[in-house]
Amino acid sequence: MATSSRQIDSQTTRAATGVPGLWWKSATVIIIAYVIYGAFFIAGGAVNFAGNGNIGRIIFFHVPVAVLSSVVYFVGAVYAFHYLTRHPDMETDAKSAAAMELGFMFCILATVTGSVFAAAQWGSYWNWDPRETSIVIMLLLYAAYLLLRGATGEDPVRRARLSAVYALVALVPGLFLIWVMPRLPALQSLHPPDTIIRMDRTSGTYKMVLYPSFLGFTMLFIWLFQMRLRCYHLCARRSREL
Amino acid sequence: MSRPGWAADAFALLEKDFRAELRTRVAMSAVGVFAFAALLLIALAMATLKDARSAPLLKLPDPVSLDLLSRLSHPAWDPISKLGLLWVLLCFSAFAGLSHSFLHEEESGTTTALRLTMRSGSVFAGKYLFNLILLVLVALIITPVYMVLTGMESGSPLVFLCVMVCGCVGLSAVATIVAALAAKAHSSGALYGAIGLPLLVVFLLMLLNAGSALYAPEPGLIATVRAVGGLLSYGILILAVSALTFQFVWEE
Numbered sequence: 001m002a003t004s005s006r007q008i009d010s011q012t013t014r015a016a017t018g019v020p021g022l023w024w025k026s027a028t029v030i031i032i033a034y035v036i037y038g039a040f041f042i043a044g045g046a047v048n049f050a051g052n053g054n055i056g057r058i059i060f061f062h063v064p065v066a067v068l069s070s071v072v073y074f075v076g077a078v079y080a081f082h083y084l085t086r087h088p089d090m091e092t093d094a095k096s097a098a099a100m101e102l103g104f105m106f107c108i109l110a111t112v113t114g115s116v117f118a119a120a121q122w123g124s125y126w127n128w129d130p131r132e133t134s135i136v137i138m139l140l141l142y143a144a145y146l147l148l149r150g151a152t153g154e155d156p157v158r159r160a161r162l163s164a165v166y167a168l169v170a171l172v173p174g175l176f177l178i179w180v181m182p183r184l185p186a187l188q189s190l191h192p193p194d195t196i197i198r199m200d201r202t203s204g205t206y207k208m209v210l211y212p213s214f215l216g217f218t219m220l221f222i223w224l225f226q227m228r229l230r231c232y233h234l235c236a237r238r239s240r241e242l
Numbered sequence: 243m244s245r246p247g248w249a250a251d252a253f254a255l256l257e258k259d260f261r262a263e264l265r266t267r268v269a270m271s272a273v274g275v276f277a278f279a280a281l282l283l284i285a286l287a288m289a290t291l292k293d294a295r296s297a298p299l300l301k302l303p304d305p306v307s308l309d310l311l312s313r314l315s316h317p318a319w320d321p322i323s324k325l326g327l328l329w330v331l332l333c334f335s336a337f338a339g340l341s342h343s344f345l346h347e348e349e350s351g352t353t354t355a356l357r358l359t360m361r362s363g364s365v366f367a368g369k370y371l372f373n374l375i376l377l378v379l380v381a382l383i384i385t386p387v388y389m390v391l392t393g394m395e396s397g398s399p400l401v402f403l404c405v406m407v408c409g410c411v412g413l414s415a416v417a418t419i420v421a422a423l424a425a426k427a428h429s430s431g432a433l434y435g436a437i438g439l440p441l442l443v444v445f446l447l448m449l450l451n452a453g454s455a456l457y458a459p460e461p462g463l464i465a466t467v468r469a470v471g472g473l474l475s476y477g478i479l480i481l482a483v484s485a486l487t488f489q490f491v492w493e494e
Contacts, residue, residue, distance in 0.1 A: 084490050133447070140440035148437050152427045162423055165487040166437065169419055172479045173444035180472065181444070184451050 021226075028223055031216035035060055038209035055120040058113055060209050064217040066110035066131075069138060070178050072103035072221065076145075077171045080164035090236065093160035096167060097149060098228040102221060104142035111135050130184070131191045134177040141170045248367075251360045255368025256375075259343070268346075269376060273339030277384050280331050285391045322453040324394040329409060329449050331388070332381055333442050339380075340373045340417040341434040344425035362489035366418065370481070373421075374414040381410060397456040404470050405452045409445075412477025416441050419484035422491045441480070448473045 039060040049056040076099035083092040114132060115125045126132060148166050152159035182191075246254070263269055347353045356365055385406065388394065396402040420438035427433060455461050455469035 084487070137440065137443050140443065144437040144440045147433065148423065148427060151433050158426065161490050162426055165419075165490050166423055168487050169480065169483050170441060172476065172483055173441055175479075176444045176448070176476060181447060184472075 024219060025223055028216060028219040031212050032220060035209060035213045035216050038212070043205045043209045044203065049121060055117060058117050060213045062110060062113035062117060063210070064214045065106050065113065066135060067214070068217055068221055069103055069106040069110045069135065070174070072099050072106060073138065073142070073171070073174050076100040076103060077167050077174075080167035083160060083164045084168070088160075090156060090160065093156075093164065094229055094232040094236075095225075096164060098225055098232065100142060100145050100167065101228060102224055104139070104146060106221070107135060107139045107142055111139060129191060130182055134181055137173065137177055141174060145170065248361060248364050251364030252367035252371065255356070255360065255365060256371050259368065259372040262346075263372075263376075269339040269342055271339075272342075273335045273376065273380050274383075276338040277331060277335035277380055280334060281384060281388060281391070284327065284331065284388075288392060321395050321397070321457040322450055324392050325405075325453040325456070326446060326450050327392075328385065328388050328394065329446055332377070332384065332409070333413060333439075333446070335380055335384070336373075336377050336413055336417050337435055337438055340376065340414075341421050341424065343369050343373060343418065344421045348425050348428075357492065362492040363485065365492060366422075366485055366488040369421075370414055370418045370485075373417050374410060377410050377414050377417075381406060395457070398461070398466075401456050401461075401466055401470060405449065405456060405473065408452075408470060408474040408477050409449055412445050412473070412480055413442070415477060415481035415484050416445065419480075419488065419491075422488060426491055445473075445476055445480075448476050 039057045043057065043060070044053070076096045079092055079096035079099060083089075083096060114135065118127055118129075118132070119125045145163060145166055149159055149163045152162055347356060360368075389396065416438060420434060420441070423437065424434040452469040452473045455466045458465070
């Protein structure tokens with residue numbers, strides 16, 4: 001416990017003495033601004049989409065956020081695994097929790113943007129499409145993780161251990177949601193399976209916006225992750241001072 | 243004196259749990275009463291649906307209506323939906339009764355004794371076997387009654403048996419690890435359902451997928467093995483991860 005406290009102190013001090021990562025944070029702002037501009041002024045309307053293809057512009061925000069909402073769960077689970085096996089300190093637990101909180105936020109954004117798209121394109125906010133079902137189950141898994149953390153009480157070690165175990169157990173449905181469920185023959189999806197992967201399915205202007213969008217949102221996640229971690233450090237220092 | 247083996251510890255805990263259960267009958271009563279109450283509700287809902295659908299047809303003298311009436315003698319749900327509903331019933335019943343398996347140890351103060359005398363793996367195995375046996379017993383009683391009430395067909399009996407066994411294996415694993423987490427969190431039963439049910443949604447979807455192979459008109463061997471294998475792999479994976487991580491919950 002003393003080691004982790006020293007680590008937290010040193011990191012907080014290091015963060016307070018300068019503006020670390022200024023260049024890539026500036027780059028994140030520029031890329032996100034470019035994506036917002038590009039979504040409306042560079043990319044054309046998507047073929048076979050409602051509203052002269054204009055509804056397709058939400059894809060530049062929905063798809064990266066949806067992909068991140070799944071990837072971030074793995075980030076949180078990897079930190080949970082590290083906590084249980086290699087580094088049982090509060091720093092690793094804080095990283096796992098920060099990833100899960102941000103994943104929950106990305107999951108909500110993916111659900112909302114997906115529903116808006118579904119209402120315009122498919123005529124209903126919710127269609128029980130396998131991808132829609134997957135994202136709402138991911139949302140439930142994130143919510144259950146955060147609920148368990150909140151319900152564990154004041155003992156930080158117990159909270160860290162129980163939530164790390166839950167993160168790893170819930171990884172099994174997470175894996176099935178991402179790799180197994182969309183491929184089940186009984187479940188037909190409204191989502192196209194290979195639009196992003198295949199190079200000939202999207203136009204050049206779409207690629208010019210979509211790929212930077214993935215990069216921008218990933219950098220935004222890293223930025224938010226660091227900010228959330230700093231909040232944890234400040235809370236830990238404050239609770240020690242009180 | 244040498245320490246008893248891993249399996250001997252697990253069976254000793256299983257025997258202890260069964261003795262305690264036979265004395266108090268808490269879990270068995272909770273699961274049984276919950277399952278039968280839920281079954282009654284489902285039967286009532288189906289009867290209402292049946293009446294509502296058949297009422298307009300009774301006025302028709304046309305012989306075609308008799309055929310329609312016979313088809314509506316059971317609700318117009320497909321067998322896969324009925325299988326899904328059966329497993330929803332079993333999931334909720336399991337969660338009603340199996341949540342106490344670790345909470346009871348915490349409340350009676352026997353956790354420390356178990357921690358000192360047994361390995362964490364033995365404790366998990368003992369508790370898991372207890373939950374599995376209880377769930378299989380409940381499924382053996384509830385499933386035939388449910389099938390009679392709803393007119394659910396079994397499809398291929400062997401595949402149906404495999405689906406039910408694989409379902410029990412996965413459901414018991416989820417119930418055991420979630421019970422341990424909820425007990426260590428010193429929380430109420432509400433937390434048990436809240437953290438357990440999200441893990442079971444995917445499990446139910448895999449069951450429905452297995453049901454699609456079970457009730458297909460001409461199910462191919464490969465499709466059946468793939469569907470049941472998917473369900474079994476989910477159960478085995480959950481069981482394996484739960485068993486591997488249980489020591490972190492158990493040992494403080």
